[in-house]
Amino acid sequence: MKPRAETLLTGALLLLLGWLVMVPAASVLVSGADVTALRRLLSGTAILTNTLLMGAATSLSAVAIGAALALVMARTDLPGRGMLEPLTLLPLYVTPLLTAIAWSWLGSPRGGLVNLVTQRLAGFSLIDLHGAAGVVFVASLAYAPVPFLLIAAGLRAMDPSLEDSARVHGASLRFAFAHVTLPLMLPSALGALVLVFVQTMGLFSIPAVLGVPGGFTVIATEIYRLLNTYPPRLGQAAAWGLVLLAITLLAVLLQNRLLAKRSFVTITGKAFRPRLIAMGRARWLLAGFVWLYIGLAVALPVATLIWASLVNFLTIDPALMAFDLRHFAYVLFTYPKALMAARNSLLLGVVTASLIVALSLGAGWVVVRRRNLGATAVEYLAMAPLAIPSIVLALGVLWTYAGLDLLPIYGTVAILLVAYLAHFMPFGVRALSGALRQLHPELEDAARVSGAGLLHTLRRVVWPLTRPTLAAVWTLVFVLTLQEVSASILLYTSRSVVLSVAMFDLWEAGTLNGLAALGVMQLAITFAALSLLARFRQRGVAA
């Protein structure tokens, strides 16, 4: 009997995802499992405690900020909510690297612009962002939108009569919040906590910019250092990768244990009219809090960046400032790597986004519609990268392909593609399976009984009906690819420089204004892509 198309699709996805996800993970396991190296790593250095401190402190404070933003935005009569919500998401697009760089210009202990101002006015330095505190401060600002999104979605999916019912049965506003709202928020808050923890444990850009100058080293910066000494110490780096992987896997397992006991998150898919709490005068205070967040996480860093891209050099003396476009001219026409980096980044962005869209359509369909053992395996494989920091993924990819003649992708942009695909896969599959769950299966059944094959049905029915989601996934993956640092920084070679690497290169070389100009250009591309998506969405609604 010929195997059915569904089975073939599942099998192909299993092979492909296995190759993309399991091969790098396994090679970190194999190459890092060196007992003496591990023992030496774990004894007598602050790197491990630093990393844990950064991960725990950042994820806790990002979730605290995100939860506060979500409550204020989803549940109170905040003035200007409609405008504030998209602004709150902007840090996702400004990128941790640029935010960290802007904040280092503002808050480095000696040359920081804020400190120069307070020096001149009052004779003392106000802030010192070099070191652990600075890293956690900027990382919390940069990652808070993730818990904000997850918790706000949870709050909006919550049946408001659960709270009404508490009030009617004798609970004050405060009692109802503590005993009904808060416990119901917990699962999404915990999910967000673990997600941010995994991401920040492998975070490279912020500690490289703000931590290392203050003597604060974490695993990601240490891996980078080990690979950039001569000769590169790949074994030791892989051992660190293994440590990182063990911690993040543990965190995810712990989360699953905790959430299994509280399996009450019922997704009804029903849209509830949110019940807004009238805050009286306090709402202006809450609006101030939201504006403060937007100011610190977006407005101030971006303004600094734009200013730095136009000014002749970083100074606070208005008499010395002169503005022109020479830094843009420099990065575009003189700096040798910029054009190649832009070309590589755009190419990688387009290819990664397109492949992710195609793969997650297939994988999402298998996960939602098939529900057999193969589908479960596809789901696990597709979601596994959520537990793997991207720098660990990159280490595995590096270890696998460096010197592999069978598949000579080392030294080309293809090796970056392999890492990006695995890294962004969970995002696409989650979005697509969400969209497919909203789609009544009988729409597909009707196509099948009308004589359409599986591929034809996917192309003619599923694809058009999920197009808004597909477009959103494409755009976001494209944008995130342009920004990716932690994996790219390990995998690039002189022929495969990408934008984020070029920026880091300019940073290390001290070409600050040129870096600012390149950053501004990247932001411009990002927001152009996002506004195209918004246009597409509007048209989709109108049609």
Place this chain on the structure above:
Amino acid sequence: MTDAVRVEELVVTYGPVAAVDRVSFQVREAEHLTLLGPSGCGKTTTLRAVAGLERPSGGRIAIGGASVFDGARRIDVPPEARGLSMVFQSYAIWPHMSVAENVAFPFRARGVANSVARPAVARALALVDLAAYADRSATMLSGGQQQRVALARAIAFGTRLVLFDEPLSNLDAQLRLQMREELADLRRRLGFAAIYVTHDQDEAFSLSDRIVLMRGGRIEQQGTPSDLHAAPRTRFAAAFLGVRNIIDADIAHGHATLANGLLLPVRDDGPPGPAAIAFRPGAVVLGRGTPATIERVLFAGDQLQLLLRAGPVDVIAYARPQSGLEEGTTIMWHVAAGDCRVLRE
């Protein structure tokens, strides 16, 4: 004796629209009052205003003689201090608590000692036949069982007033009938007053002591079920309460003249002029009177539903299955003057 609830001139607005417009009614102690009406007429909004979950823009609400809302005197007691319970349409069972914890919540929220709460919770669960489920997680229940948990939670604390927002609308037909009986039984036994929202007239008629019929945010008519059944005052009330024959007519001197020239006797002392007459299909007597053609015959339960046509006038009648009632034949019919109401609104 004070009323359990007294609502006067209640107004609730959403932006420029009044969802509830100058509604007044009273619920006596241990009385079952139903708010009945089509979708969007303001039933839920009225109920939520009584509970304190919606802020009215005017009017007065008193519960057990104590004012809980008064627009003019700026009184607005929060829901938790109004001393009532409520069964929500979605049941609103808290998924992070067990069945017993759900039912014990009203005690916990009001700071009542466990030793008092525990026997009351057990009693309430026994009353709704859920004693065996006390420690079950509330998410592991069927729709009908969740309904019972919501009911137990509403009666456990012993409030004198319980509000119901379409509590049976999510159940299947058979379970709905069974729960309707249990609900009536429970209320008679415990003696609480109830305000009950539904759009199902059968439910309203079988459960209520009094019915408030609403339309577009206002009260169309109120009275006992038999008042409303016998004497709907408006075309809307008649149509909503299942009076299927509503026919334009000219009224004069105890007779209604229909569009086909037919004269029907009516009992009416009002002024002459154009109006409508209304009668139930069951009131049509066949075999005597004036001729009509049988246009259509349908089986409706254990009787036949006939569509009779006499010129431009259509009449729906019920009849026992018998020979001679074929489509296309002519039959005589009439309606007794006492069964025919004149509607001027």
